[in-house]
Structures are given as structure tokens and as C-alpha cells.
Amino acid sequence: MAVTTSGTLPDEVYDIVVIGAGVVGAAIARELARYPLRIALVEASGDVGDGTSKANTAILHTGFDAVPGSLESRLVREGQRRLAAYAAEAGIPVEPVGALLVAWDEEQLAALPRLMEKAERNEYHESRLMGPDELYAREPHLGPGALGALAVPGESIICPWTTTLAYATEAVRDGADLFLNCPVTGVSSGPAHELTTGRGPLRTHILINAAGLYADEIDRWLGHADFTVTPRRGQLMVFDKQARGLVRHILLPVPTALGKGVLVAPTVYGNVLLGPTAEDLDDRTATGSTAEGLAFLREKGERILPELLDEEVTAVYAGLRAATEDSDYRIRCHAEQRYLTVGGIRSTGLTASMAIAAHVVELLTEAGEKLGEPRERPAVRMPNIGEAFPRPYQRADLIAADPEYGRIVCHCERVSRGEIRDALASTIPPSTPEGLRRRTRARGGRCQGFYCGAAVRALFTPEAAGGPDGPGSTGAPAAPGPSGGRASSLLPEVGP
DSSP: EEESSSSSSOHHHHEEEOOOHHHHHHHHHHTTTSSSOOOOOOSSSSSOOOOOGGGGOOOOOOOOTTTTHHHHHHHHHHHHHHHHHHHHHTTTOEEEOEEEEEOHHHHHHHHHHHHHHHHHHHHHOEEEOOOHHHHHHTTTTOOOOOOOOEETOOEEEHHHHHHEEEEEEHHHHHHHHEEOSSOOEEESSSSEEEEBTTTTTEEEEEEEEEOGGGGHHHHHHOOSOOOOOEEEEEEEEEEEGGGGGGGEEEEEOBBTTTTTTTTTEEEEESSSSEEEEOEEOOOOOOOOOOOHHHHHHHHHHHHHOOGGGGSSSSEEEEEEEOOOOSSSSSSEEEEGGEEEEEEETTTTTTHHHHHHHHHHHHHHTTTOOOOOOOOOOOOOOOOOOSSOOGGGGGOOOHHHOEEEEEEEEETTTTHHHHHHHHHTTTSSOOSSSSHHHHHHOOSSSSTTTTTTTHHHHHSSSSSHTTSSOOOTTOOOOOOOOOTTTTTTSSSOOOOO
């Protein structure tokens, strides 16, 4: 296995190269790595899940409101079952809080029975209508004036960061090569595809395009113009943990043509989300928040959950979804080119990811590709960064065995030195403090790193990282300490 962030690429022809290490690309690489094949996963960023996958609403959908009969509907439905089971095995935080689709006027109220019928056509049979009395009994802090709701008890919240990392970790452990900081800038085809990348050429027999916002550009390099990506920005606000008691369910609006609209939802980290906006843009890099967008969210939030606006805002962020002119996924296999496109994957991509990966394998097999026999393997077990189960600092048994789990570095999020050590020694270590935050929550709390930032940044010096280029430079962890991670003496003396 190899994880590299710099240097030239291997001079060999891979069986399959997957472009894009977001949640979908990582899921595809994980699935393909079960077969006796040489697999490479190529990512322009310095970390997995560093694009659209890190900035979403973190919901594990039932698919109740998908277009009946669509590919998305089938894959979301199947993906929800697969991911729920996988999350339980792999330790990915999931909380089945359920959703309430709230109607605020007579037109929206009239739409609820149609949405319940749509859910039935999507093979989701647990939704039901409820009146205002039951709605307010379930959500007493809801703003005044709601007329009723459609309950969807199967909706859950999930950790998107751990999901993507788990997929990529399994792929690498099964022998796939992960090349980070490796943007693809061109493709030429002959006996093998040759990719031009920022780290040199890379050759492969089969090419899979899971490049998200750039999937249509890569498609055109191969002579196809099946769809065009229009970046759709979603801005979100994250409220402090003190707000968590205000909401019990995912509060959804009646959806529009642009998407599911602005929601209020708890997170597995104990915060509350408000968002997203839905702004179609031309710029595929416009991930900044705007005053107009945040004002729009506050206006919507004031109606949905007025008391929420009295709470502290911990962070704001924005993500870009790969919207296309078609509401369905754009997954196409061009067998004669040994090329497959996975495009137009929007907000449901996290939920559908494992089913999309299985669908890709089916398409390759139908195209006549000989993949061999898949291997069975146990799921990787990921560190828990959610609040539904005990965190390391809460586990006396873990601390007794290794006191580093009781020494707190980030006090807002209760992140221990042991967790940071383990992340830096993991199969895919973080190369930046931001990557560490997605693995441990360090610097993700109320102070946003004001108190622990210097200590966390100190972990990324060459000396602390065990080499001249820092964590992840070669894919080889530093010398193990007493508990199997990096030597604890490399960590700054912070916390008790």
C-alpha cells in the first residue's frame, strides 16, 4: 500500500485509476480494491474528502423524496441500507433522529400527502402525516405558525468525514495506491489511458471519472458532452453545542426545484446546522460565505427555530454541489474506451456512495471487464468522533491502559493527545491542522483553535511529523510509541 503527497508517480500501467477521492471516488476505490487488481486513487487536494464531501449537511437519507424510478432513487435506497450497516461495523457516527418535513402555509400543507405518496413509490413506507399539536409536542421550540408535518423516521445524521476516510483507508490497506496533491490536467488514450498530472504521467487500462465538480471537463477530454456541471453553492451556519437541546429531529422544508431548501438539523458532533443556501454559480472554486447568504439563512432560521439565533455561531462554511441540467445521476460506461463517468452526484452522494460503487462494478462486468474474484475482508474500525457513544476522554478503561487518552489538547471538543497521536500515525495521516480537525475535531469547537491552535500546529513541524515533509509525505508513520502510535514525546505538553 502507498499514500504519497509528493514525488513522481510509479512507472507502471494500473488496471484501474479512479479520479477524485471524495466520498464517491473513495467508495469506488474501496470496492474495486477487493479484486486482484492494481488500483490507484488520484486526488488534486492534499487530503481525501477535501472538496464537496467535507461540506454538506451530513444526512443519511432514506430517498423518500427522490424521483421515483430514477437511478438516484434506487441507489440512495440501496446505499442507505449498505452504509447504515457499514457504519455500525466501522464505527462511523450515525444517529437515527428522524426528520419532520414542516409545512408553513396551506400550499405546503397540501403538498404533504403527495410527498407521502412519493415516498411510497420510492419504497419507503414509514412516513406519516401529523397535525400541529403533535408537531409542537415533538418540537416545542419550533417557530409559531406551522400547520403540520410529514414524519420521516428513517432519516439519520452521520459523520461525512469519517465515512470518506474509512473508505479510503480500506482501499489503501487492500493495496490501492493513493496519490494526493495530484491534479489531473489532461488525458490521452491509446493502448492505455495516459493521465497528465501535476506529479507526472500516470497510465491505466481503465479510467473512472469521479471528479465531482470537474467531471464534465474530464468527460469532454474523452470526447463526451453528456452533461454540464453548474456549481451550486450551499452556505451553512454551525451553532454551538448549547443549542443542541433546541431541536430533536432534522427539520426539513417542503422541497423546491433547487433542492431540499433550508433545514435545521443536529449533528453527530453535538452542534446544530442551519442551511444550506442554493446558489448556482459559474466559479467552481467559490466556497466562500457571503453576507447575503448568511442573512438569508438567519431569516429562514428565525421562522423555523427562533431561539436558535440567540445561540453562539461556532463556524460558517460553504460547499459546492455538482448540479447538472438533469436531476438524476449521470453514470455512464463507455465500454469501447474502457472509461466510466460518475457525474451529477449531488447532496445524496454520501448516502448512495456504497451503492454507486457496487453499480460501477456491475457496469464494468457488463462491459466485459474481467475483474476476478472479490476478497472478503473485515471492515476497518475508525476512531469515534461523535457524541452518541463514549469518546476516549470518557473511557476510564482506555485511559487506564494509555493515559494519553486522558490528556486533553482541545478543551472545546475534548480531544486528547492520544487521539491526535493516533491520527498522525494512521494509514492516511493528515497533512494539515484542517485535516486533523476532520479526524479528531481538534480546533473545531467554540474557540476555533484560539487556545489550542498553537499546540495543534506544532504537531506539523518536521520534527513532530518524523520527517522533512511532515505527516503523509511518504505514507510511512513515525516510529511507534508505547501504544502503537507515534512516540508521545513528540507532542507538546498541553492539557493535564
